[in-house]
Amino acid sequence: xxxxxxxxxxxxxxxxxxxxxxxxxxxxVTFVIDGMDEYGVEQALRIRESGVEAEIxxxxxxxxxxxxxxxxxxxxxxxxxxxxxxxxxxxxxxxxKLLAKVVGEEAADLxxxxxxxxxxxxxxxxxxxxEALGWPHSDWTTELELTANSAKxxxxxxxxxxxxxxxxxxxxxxxxxxxxxxxxxxxNIMKAKRKELKKxxxxxxxxxxxxxVILKQEIQTRERLNKIIEGDPMEAAQQLVKxxxxxxxx
Amino acid sequence: MPCYSEQVKATIQADNRRENGLWFELTTDQKALLGPxxxxxxxxxxxxxxxxxxxxxxxHEIVRQxxxxxxxxxxxxxxxxxxxxxxxxxxxxxxxxxxxxxxxCLTVASHNSLCxxxxxxxxxxxxxxxxxxxxxSGTKLGAWGLTEPxxxxxxxxxxxxxxxxxxxxxLSGSKAFITQGxxxxxYVLLARSDQAAxxxxxxxxxxxxxxxxxxxxxxxxxxxxxxxxxxxxxxxNFENLAVPSENLLGKRGRAFSDVxxxxxxxxxxxxxxxxxxxxxxxxxxxxxxxxxxxxxEPIANKQAISFKIAEMATELEAAxxxxxxxxxxxxxxxxxxxxxxxxxxxxxxxGVKACDYAIQILGGYGYVQDYEVERMWRDAxxxxxxxxxxxxxxxxxxxxxxxxxRH
Numbered sequence: 001x002x003x004x005x006x007x008x009x010x011x012x013x014x015x016x017x018x019x020x021x022x023x024x025x026x027x028x029v030t031f032v033i034d035g036m037d038e039y040g041v042e043q044a045l046r047i048r049e050s051g052v053e054a055e056i057x058x059x060x061x062x063x064x065x066x067x068x069x070x071x072x073x074x075x076x077x078x079x080x081x082x083x084x085x086x087x088x089x090x091x092x093x094x095x096x097k098l099l100a101k102v103v104g105e106e107a108a109d110l111x112x113x114x115x116x117x118x119x120x121x122x123x124x125x126x127x128x129x130x131e132a133l134g135w136p137h138s139d140w141t142t143e144l145e146l147t148a149n150s151a152k153x154x155x156x157x158x159x160x161x162x163x164x165x166x167x168x169x170x171x172x173x174x175x176x177x178x179x180x181x182x183x184x185x186x187x188n189i190m191k192a193k194r195k196e197l198k199k200x201x202x203x204x205x206x207x208x209x210x211x212x213v214i215l216k217q218e219i220q221t222r223e224r225l226n227k228i229i230e231g232d233p234m235e236a237a238q239q240l241v242k243x244x245x246x247x248x249x250x
Numbered sequence: 251m252p253c254y255s256e257q258v259k260a261t262i263q264a265d266n267r268r269e270n271g272l273w274f275e276l277t278t279d280q281k282a283l284l285g286p287x288x289x290x291x292x293x294x295x296x297x298x299x300x301x302x303x304x305x306x307x308x309x310h311e312i313v314r315q316x317x318x319x320x321x322x323x324x325x326x327x328x329x330x331x332x333x334x335x336x337x338x339x340x341x342x343x344x345x346x347x348x349x350x351x352x353x354x355c356l357t358v359a360s361h362n363s364l365c366x367x368x369x370x371x372x373x374x375x376x377x378x379x380x381x382x383x384x385x386x387s388g389t390k391l392g393a394w395g396l397t398e399p400x401x402x403x404x405x406x407x408x409x410x411x412x413x414x415x416x417x418x419x420x421l422s423g424s425k426a427f428i429t430q431g432x433x434x435x436x437y438v439l440l441a442r443s444d445q446a447a448x449x450x451x452x453x454x455x456x457x458x459x460x461x462x463x464x465x466x467x468x469x470x471x472x473x474x475x476x477x478x479x480x481x482x483x484x485x486x487n488f489e490n491l492a493v494p495s496e497n498l499l500g501k502r503g504r505a506f507s508d509v510x511x512x513x514x515x516x517x518x519x520x521x522x523x524x525x526x527x528x529x530x531x532x533x534x535x536x537x538x539x540x541x542x543x544x545x546x547e548p549i550a551n552k553q554a555i556s557f558k559i560a561e562m563a564t565e566l567e568a569a570x571x572x573x574x575x576x577x578x579x580x581x582x583x584x585x586x587x588x589x590x591x592x593x594x595x596x597x598x599x600x601g602v603k604a605c606d607y608a609i610q611i612l613g614g615y616g617y618v619q620d621y622e623v624e625r626m627w628r629d630a631x632x633x634x635x636x637x638x639x640x641x642x643x644x645x646x647x648x649x650x651x652x653x654x655x656r657h
Contacts, residue, residue: 032285071282183290186320186333189282 001052001109001146001168003044005078006099006125007060008034009069010118019219033069035181036114038076039174042181043144044112045077052146055079059102061095063087067197074192075184082106084200091212092120096128101205104133108169110151115140115173126173136166140175280339287343290319291350299351302480303625306472308433309480313357317388321347324362325370330382337515337577341522345570348526352629353480355523356636360429361385363516364637365392368438369460371515372500372508381436381460390435390463395425395486396509402426403642406453406506410441412493419443419498421459421491429636431484432469437461439488444503453506458499466491477628514587515580516637517594521573524594524601524633525566531608531626532562538612538621555611562604569596588650595643598633605630 011017012030019025033041041058048054058073058081060066070081082102090098103111111133113126123139130137142161143154151166156175166172184192202208227243229236244250276284295312302309316322324340326332335343340362348355366385369377384390401407410423421441425431437460444455461467470485500508536559539550549555576589605627609616616623634640 030285032289068278068282068285072286075282075286183286183315183319185318186283186287186324186335187328187331188320189286190279190328190333190335192282193279 001054002106003047003054003110003112004057004059004103004106004108005040005044005073006113007037007058007069007073008114008117009062009066010034017219024217031065031068033072034114034118036116036174038181039178040112040114041073041076041078042179046179047146057082057106059099061099070197071192072184074195075189076182080196082198082200084205086202090208090210092122092124093128094208094210096125096132098205098208100129100132110168111171113171113173115175126171130171135169135171137171138164138166139173141172142175142177144172280342283339284342284346288346291346295354296350300619300622302353306479308482309354312354314388316358321358322361322388323386326366326382326386330378330386332386337518337580338574341518341573341577344519344522345526348523349530352527352626353478355526356429356478356481359519359523361392363519364394364512365436365438367515368394368458368499368508368512371511372458377460377499385436391430391433392436393428393430393434395428395437395439397426398424399426403639408440408442412441412443412457414443417495419493419495421493422489425486427483428486430482431486432472433482435463437467438499440505440509455503456505457502458505458508459493459497460499461493461497464491476631478632513637514590517590518573518576520633520637521593521597524598524630525569525573527626527630528566528601528604531605531623532566534621534623535559535608535611558607558611562607565600566604569600572596588647591643591646595640599640601630601633
């Protein structure tokens with residue numbers, strides 16, 4: 001079977017990101033493969049390691065720097081990669097349409113996508129790609145088991161979980177807890193360079209225009225009130241409760 | 251001895267030596283290699299560092315994981331399961347490990363550069379095929395037995411004997427301060443097999459042997475040390491240890507020059523280790539100095555503190571450049587003896603100094619264990635002793651430097 005994992009590259013969660021008048025300044029920021037996508041790659045590897053004959057392809061849509069994240073996926077064990085390279089930013093729905101063309105062309109059986117993209121903080125990509133392909137989709141997936149031509153999944157529901165089966169081909173989006181991704185080994189990181197990385201341009205998939213234009217970006221700033229409640233501990237605690245209720249924290 | 255693949259070499263050439271001289275940014279390979287490793291160190295290694303320092307328990311599980319990741323075969327060729335990395339990258343990785351856990355760094359550095367390093371330098375094809383795969387995967391840890399109770403800086407004065415019995419040698423002797431002494435699966439032991447030939451120095455007649463763990467190699471109790479508590483250090487005793495002649499590593503009686511090569515390579519790693527510990531202490535001190543307020547303002551605003559930080563940052567960077575230069579020379583196949591000694595001397599001295607300054611900046615907090623800088627100081631102190639003391643580095647540097655002016 002053919003498994004495609006969609007890869008994104010996002011700023012490291014601990015990176016210090018600055019905001020300037022021109023927008024978000026990413027200079028000097030460390031980028032990593034999106035953690036939710038890593039679950040997808042790991043799951044694909046585990047499917048293969050369980051004895052299923054599978055080719056694993058990492059597919060990414062993004063700027064040139066995405067090569068680093070693609071290399072991580074290859075170093076983890078993906079067989080080859082396709083990079084739809086563009087410096088333009090697209091909204092998730094447009095991204096999904098572009099990616100669906102690549103996935104459709106490859107005639108994949110299973111598409112694994114991160115449950116939430118850490119850059120846009122959007123969970124739309126997997127669902128929208130499923131829509132574009134016309135494939136069934138399981139979101140927030142915490143368990144995945146394959147049979148000959150279907151997938152049995154457990155996925156988070158609002159306050160619980162559901163177990164579903166989906167016919168293949170299908171789109172599975174990941175949730176924390178699906179697995180514990182492996183660390184790529186040093187030899188495999190070096191060997192990843194020799195694996196096939198096919199480059200595609202937007203023209204190769206028919207081009208696209210983003211449906212959304214970003215006008216302004218700002219970074220959330222957390223300001224501390226630095227309020228210290230003094231005096232008798234009992235009274236101070238009551239006052240704290242009152243303040244927290246006032247601000248609707250509790 | 252190019253022990254990395256042609257492909258890696260090509261990358262070094264393309265990435266590391268830009269046409270207009272030195273290039274100070276990490277290559278794409280180095281970024282790709284360091285990213286997951288730093289992630290591993292932060293997630294799996296850092297949280298237990300204080301505890302391991304207290305208990306002194308050898309971290310078998312972490313070492314196993316590092317083996318699986320290829321960190322225990324950093325310079326071993328791919329055909330033996332290694333990562334075939336260049337020395338520059340190895341130095342960068344060594345610094346990162348030291349920044350998180352000095353004990354673990356010494357385990358990794360000594361395993362890679364001493365035991366494994368000696369087999370890479372002097373081993374024949376059969377020996378490499380037999381011993382390197384287990385060392386590279388971490389299935390077996392390596393120990394290197396040079397130092398003896400009576401021979402340290404004067405390493406050639408070792409007393410261990412190897413008696414030729416035709417198809418095997420019989421080794422007897424004692425070794426002191428052997429890293430991985432009690433946990434190793436593979437040992438390289440240095441012993442005198444022959445008397446020094448007439449007109450040759452006392453270093454002549456010493457041979458090296460590669461030996462699998464054997465009931466006749468008896469480790470002493472792990473040493474109780476100032477620092478590096480979860481690195482394993484022990485004496486070794488062996489009486490009438492029979493070693494097949496095919497385990498003779500390098501030329502009979504001529505192991506000492508291999509020992510010097512092995513130590514030169516190892517020194518790059520120890521320099522990097524000092525820098526890693528010093529850098530970590532510097533980072534802790536810098537953050538502390540910005541937060542800690544005395545006399546109504548952060549102490550970082552006080553010149554007495556900020557100038558210390560400036561000095562630490564500058565000296566560590568200078569030391570790092572020496573380490574990277576020595577590593578670059580080694581990768582280029584040039585003589586790196588002088589550069590390695592300079593790198594080791596500067597890296598260890600500045601590492602210790604940065605830790606000492608960090609303790610001073612943190613004051614009372616620096617002296618207690620929770621803030622880690624006192625551990626870093628204790629760990630770093632070894633780097634001025636192991637693999638050639640400061641004084642031995644001065645000897646080598648003076649000898650190598652003066653060469654050019656001698657007639």
